[in-house]
Amino acid sequence: MNPAQEAALRAVDPVALGERIKAARVRSGLRQAEIGGKDVSVAHVSRIEAGKRRPSPALLESFAQRLSLSVDDLLWSPYGDVGDETRLEIDFAELALENADARAAERHARSAIEALPVGHPLGARAAFLHARALEAQGRLREAVAELEPLAVSGTVSSANAAVALCRCLRETGDLARSIEVGEDVLQTLRDSGLMGTDDAVQLVVTVAAAYFETGAVAVAARLCREAIASAEALGSAKARAAAYWNASMVEAHQGHVAEALPLAKRALALLSEGRDARNLARLRCMLGVLQLRSDPPQLDEAFATLTSGAEELRATSASPVDLGRNAAGLARIHLMKGDLVAAERLGNEAVDLVAGSGPLVEADARSVLGQAAARQDRPDLAQAEFLRAVALLTSSGADRSVAELWYELGACMDDLGLVAEARDAFRRAAASAGLYLHPGTAPRGEADPSRLLPTGTPGS
Missing domain, CATH: 1.10.260.40 (lambda repressor-like DNA-binding domains)
Structure with a gap:
């Protein structure tokens, strides 16, 4: 040379x-x-x-x-060099995202896209940052449209774009498409011998999370084991954190909360070593949910964790869906403490944050609102909130969460003395979980479906 x-x-x-x-x-x-x-x-x-x-x-x-x-x-690029102003626009877009200014990030990325010649390699990076800015504003469907071509292009890491694409698809409730896209890109990475990278591990755990929501827990667990093995071999703190994070989620779903908590805390410690503030805050929210599911629930610890997570989310490029998930978790804490006013306020805040963009989180918030209404002897409102939640999850294919919500509705109806409505909800819970509950089975006693169904909703 x-x-x-x-x-x-x-x-x-x-x-x-x-x-x-x-x-x-x-x-x-x-x-x-x-x-x-x-x-x-x-x-x-x-x-x-x-x-x-x-x-x-x-x-x-x-x-x-x-x-x-x-x-x-x-x-030297065949397209010729670009001016320093354009490169600065791309740098400013990335800095704006780190500083939780999604609108500024969108503006700088758009300026770079317009200045770059068609086909310029930096165009893909600018487009990726623009999509991230849209996601941070809750404009998930717009972000999906920009990410789809990047996930299969040769100009930016397809795995990196696929992670963002699968995450956005999952948040919008399109679980089937999230899995399809993720599996396609994973197969390409396997065929090319590219699985030993940070982005590949991140993609595996993102696909696992989508499988988990559909109720395919065994597949999610297998993918988590694969991700942990790859992450340990890679030695990346970020990759290991992502793998432990999802493994913790699967353990929690299987009722192994004691095993899930150390995995979540280990992931939290690993992320704390780096600069991934958004995922650090999101993981803190998940840890709060796991603390809620402990036996007995660690309400004070969960409240402190979720409150800290909310502050961190607001300081990052967190999307309205991230903020809504945290608000729904805090609403559930207040529900468990008996503060129904605060539970309703935060539940409605979560619904307002994710309306039209985060059906999975909205369904969780409406479950809290339904239970709060039931405790106030408002059965009609309780049933309406649960039915809205079920409709959101059914359209997403989230069979695991649908079963849990039907069971929660059945329990509320049973507490209110609405035996026929409770029995119907329990039958629907069993059907959503792939089980059969005899039409004559009473909602109480030996046939209580709580023996058959998972309870609670871990974070993601």
Whole structure:
């Protein structure tokens, strides 16, 4: 490599260089292991393509040779350079997201997109940041439209975009599509030998969360085990935190709260080491939910955890769905403490935050509102809230949560002395869980469906 090329390598944007290397590899039909050869690991190639590492001069020459290109082809974009103003717009968009200013992030990313030539490698990064800004504002369907092409492109990490896409699809209640997209990208990563990366582990746990909501707990557990194995081999704190996080969720669903709590706390400690403030706050919210599900419930600890999580969420690029999930958890604490006024206030706050964009969280909040109404001897309102929640979950395919809500409704109706309504709700709970409850079974006694159904809703 000549001195001019070495100087250019020191000055080049590593993200732009990584995107050019990846695009050239994809066009050549090569795997990362094939362009790395014996010189470097697949994980190191992945980090270079993601812009997280700058290759050495010798390694760049090796890449160029295996890609049948010149070093100049990789160092200098065929689209020409872009002005510093455009690069600054992209940097400002990322900084705005970190500082919880989603509107500013959207504005800067849009400005960069408009300034870049069509097909420029930095365009994909700008589009990704723009989609993240839309998500942070709760405009999930718009974010999905922008993320879908990025999840299969060769210009930005497809796994990174797929994580965001699957998360948005899951939050909008489109669980089937979230699973379909995630599985397709995971298969591509497996075929290409790219599973040993942070983004791949994040994608596995995101798909596991969608499976979990559909009631496919065994599949979710298998994916969590796969993610933990990959994360431990990778040694990434962020990847390990994501894997422990989802494993904790699955353990909680199976009733193993004592086992779930240490996993969640371990994930929390790992995330605290890095800069992932949004996921740190979201995980803190999940820990609060697990504390609620302890036997006996750790109400004071859960309240402190969720209150701290709410403060952290407001300081990050958290979406209205994240904030709504936290509000629903706090509402449930007040319900358990008997403060029905606060439970209703926070439950309605959660509904207002996620209306039209977060059906899974809205259903959880309406469950709290239904129980609060039942305790105030307002059976009609209680039933209406539960039926709204069931409708939201049924349209999402969230069979596990549907069964739990039908059971909660049955218990409330039973407490109010509405035996026929309770019996019908219990039968529906059993059907949603794939069980059969004889039409003549009473809601009380030996056939109590609580023996058959899971209880509670862990965070995600």
